[in-house]
Amino acid sequence: MSQSASSSTPVPGHIPELRRVMGFWDVLLFNIATVLGPRWIAAAAHNGQSSISLWIIAAVLFFVPTALVITELSTRFPHEGGLYVWTKDAFGDFHGFIAGWTYWIYTIFYFPGLLLASAAMGAYIAGGSAASLAQNRPFLLSVSLALLVVAVGMNIIGLNIGKWLQNAGGVATYVPLLMLVAIAAMLWCARGSATHFTIAGMLPHWNLDTVNFWSQIAFAFTGLELVSAMSGEIRDPRRTFPRAILGSGVMIAAIYVVGTIAVLVMVPATAVDPKSGVFQAIALGATALRFAAVGVLAAALVTLGNAGGVGSTVAGIARVPFMVGIDRYLPEAFGKIHPRWKTPYVSILVQAIISAVVLLLIQVNESANSAYQILVDAAIILYFIPFVYMYAAAIKLAYRADRAENTTAALIPGGVFGVWLAAGLGLVVVAAGIVLSFIPPGDSTSKITFELKLIACTALSIALGLALYFRGVRSKVREGIRL
Numbered sequence: 001m002s003q004s005a006s007s008s009t010p011v012p013g014h015i016p017e018l019r020r021v022m023g024f025w026d027v028l029l030f031n032i033a034t035v036l037g038p039r040w041i042a043a044a045a046h047n048g049q050s051s052i053s054l055w056i057i058a059a060v061l062f063f064v065p066t067a068l069v070i071t072e073l074s075t076r077f078p079h080e081g082g083l084y085v086w087t088k089d090a091f092g093d094f095h096g097f098i099a100g101w102t103y104w105i106y107t108i109f110y111f112p113g114l115l116l117a118s119a120a121m122g123a124y125i126a127g128g129s130a131a132s133l134a135q136n137r138p139f140l141l142s143v144s145l146a147l148l149v150v151a152v153g154m155n156i157i158g159l160n161i162g163k164w165l166q167n168a169g170g171v172a173t174y175v176p177l178l179m180l181v182a183i184a185a186m187l188w189c190a191r192g193s194a195t196h197f198t199i200a201g202m203l204p205h206w207n208l209d210t211v212n213f214w215s216q217i218a219f220a221f222t223g224l225e226l227v228s229a230m231s232g233e234i235r236d237p238r239r240t241f242p243r244a245i246l247g248s249g250v251m252i253a254a255i256y257v258v259g260t261i262a263v264l265v266m267v268p269a270t271a272v273d274p275k276s277g278v279f280q281a282i283a284l285g286a287t288a289l290r291f292a293a294v295g296v297l298a299a300a301l302v303t304l305g306n307a308g309g310v311g312s313t314v315a316g317i318a319r320v321p322f323m324v325g326i327d328r329y330l331p332e333a334f335g336k337i338h339p340r341w342k343t344p345y346v347s348i349l350v351q352a353i354i355s356a357v358v359l360l361l362i363q364v365n366e367s368a369n370s371a372y373q374i375l376v377d378a379a380i381i382l383y384f385i386p387f388v389y390m391y392a393a394a395i396k397l398a399y400r401a402d403r404a405e406n407t408t409a410a411l412i413p414g415g416v417f418g419v420w421l422a423a424g425l426g427l428v429v430v431a432a433g434i435v436l437s438f439i440p441p442g443d444s445t446s447k448i449t450f451e452l453k454l455i456a457c458t459a460l461s462i463a464l465g466l467a468l469y470f471r472g473v474r475s476k477v478r479e480g481i482r483l
């Protein structure tokens with residue numbers, strides 16, 4: 001058998017050789033590109049000034065505990081597959097598959113939502129006069145598909161190429177938000193704020209029409225675990241992970257809070273577009289300050305930044321079905337790597353094709369905003385299921401003797417109690433997020449239709465996964481592979 005053939009054909013339990021091409025800055029910028037989303041700042045501003053306290057609460061009670069859990073697991077078990085491998089190690093193959101499947105399948109709803117938001121933001125490259133394109137369906141669909149093709153193509157060629165899209169994405173996401181803050185500060189000094197900020201107004205408010213957004217706040221802080229799925233492609237992961245997670249975490253939490261305030265300084269909450277509100281605000285502010293070119297530059301940068309976000313998610317998530325394919329619970333083609341570029345190309349292509357189909361189907365009988373919201377909620381529900389497994393795995397694995405003996409891992413302070421505290425907080429938040437995602441937002445076209453589509457999306461996704469799992473079990477039994 002030739003070397004190229006052996007490298008592209010999966011063998012059960014054997015992980016093909018992958019290239020270790022990512023260092024500290026690659027991981028830090030990967031995290032920013034993956035986690036930080038201008039669309040979440042737009043959604044927060046649309047929700048009103050109460051989002052400011054929600055950001056802070058979510059950072060303290062969810063983001064920090066989750067970062068601690070991910071850091072411990074990724075440094076104790078720095079294996080390709082990340083969350084899937086941790087769950088499988090703690091609870092066995094079936095639960096590992098469910099965690100890995102829902103973690104992967106969520107992307108078919110996440111990508112279309114991210115792509116639609118990216119396309120809407122990209123409309124501002126042509127200036128404020130083109131803002132109407134942010135609601136133009138043919139424009140949104142064509143730009144979304146183009147971004148998907150670019151991200152997928154670069155990641156199939158390889159992380160040594162694709163990582164530059166992720167790195168550029170991290171920088172191009174953060175810089176426009178700094179520009180947003182600077183423009184807002186100048187406008188506040190020149191003419192005051194469009195929003196009257198008060199302590200009472202910044203506190204959380206229970207309202208059935210807006211409570212759906214609460215789960216988005218938690219979801220906006222997720223993604224740090226994604227790079228852990230690529231541990232086999234990171235140089236010195238035990239040393240790189242803790243520093244990169246801490247650095248990116250501080251930067252992300254700070255800009256979410258300050259960025260939301262900046263949007264509300266320039267645009268009243270009710271007028272903020274929940275998809276492209278950041279660049280709506282930048283365009284308005286730059287025009288008022290006679291810096292129109294700044295708005296165009298910011299929109300161009302964030303379009304690149306969102307392409308990096310798609311690219312980083314494609315790169316990380318694709319490694320999960322790749323590992324499941326190696327374990328033969330998905331068709332074995334998922335476990336193949338490209339003989340030339342050494343990437344899980346089948347997994348990446350399948351992921352992209354299904355996402356493109358969902359992007360087209362979700363538009364039927366829905367406004368742009370309502371279709372976008374269904375995509376977001378379905379992604380949150382499916383995404384939080386493996387998070388439940390991750391926190392539970394952290395608790396169970398904390399009782400293993402190797403934890404105390406491990407001198408290289410970055411462990412959660414406080415021993416087993418500290419693990420229970422961090423993982424327990426995460427469990428409470430994601431469970432609440434799943435429940436709240438089923439509550440339709442106030443501006444949905446039809447609440448009943450919204451619910452039916454959301455339930456159908458999530459139920460069918462899980463049912464398909466179970467069918468594939470039991471198909472894989474039967475196949476392994478027939479071939480005499482030990483389960």
